[in-house]
Amino acid sequence: MKKKAKINDTPVCQVRMQAISDTMSILSGKWKFHILGTLIEGSKLGFMDLMREIDGIGSKMLSKELQDLEMNHLVSRTVLDTKPITVEYAITEYGATLAPLINELAKWGIQYRQSVHG
Amino acid sequence: MKKKAKINDTPVCQVRMQAISDTMSILSGKWKFHILGTLIEGSKLGFMDLMREIDGIGSKMLSKELQDLEMNHLVSRTVLDTKPITVEYAITEYGATLAPLINELAKWGIQYRQSVHG
DNA sequence: CTAGGTAGTTTCCTACAGGAAAATACTTCC
């Protein structure tokens, strides 16, 4: 009676598990959701704007996380030819598809607080 | 003209950001979603069952992650008085409220693969 | 009495995440 019986061994489960890993990998780290959330709220923000909006983040992390997000086409980076050079960060159309997911996260978190508190 | 102008300084944003941090904190780590997903699929699994289902996890991590999830009332742990002692892990009613969130994660990840692949 | 199954805990190690602070480079205001 050898046990192998894998619930997760069905193709559909494998695909879902992989998809969840992909998503979490893309959105990994302490700051990605903050950055994305901020850019969804106020489209078109400069680097220093983001520093001011996102409480506690350092320039190194912001820079790195923005690069990650840009690589995954969730955020766009546009260098403007202004007097002092300015960079404009914005959510892409594709990045905006994360809104329902972010809403679910927020919804669950809020409900969690209520269930703990009340 | 000092810039402070915080988009994120509204109470509603603060609450949402905090809620997202809470959620991500509770579901942090490499394995939580795998464990939760597995327990949602096949309710009532033993420790060794979970080891077999979750490819690559070690006993230390499984044990620790299950403790975390139990502490947050997402998973229940029941010791059964069987011949060789057996422990039964299951999703709680509360843990099941994560299903929509997990679905969003999977949905987005699947869509991501498609958009990358073409 | 030994092999194998149950459910973990403990120890040791490494790699990476992330923070603080300084450096870079260029421009404009006064």
Next chain:
DNA sequence: GGAAGTATTTTCCTGTAGGAAACTACCTAG
């Protein structure tokens, strides 16, 4: 000429997440 603003990069350091492997402990079937 110096302060202040733009946008990073670089360096150095620390804590923790997580993996491998061994160990505990108890039970049962052969």
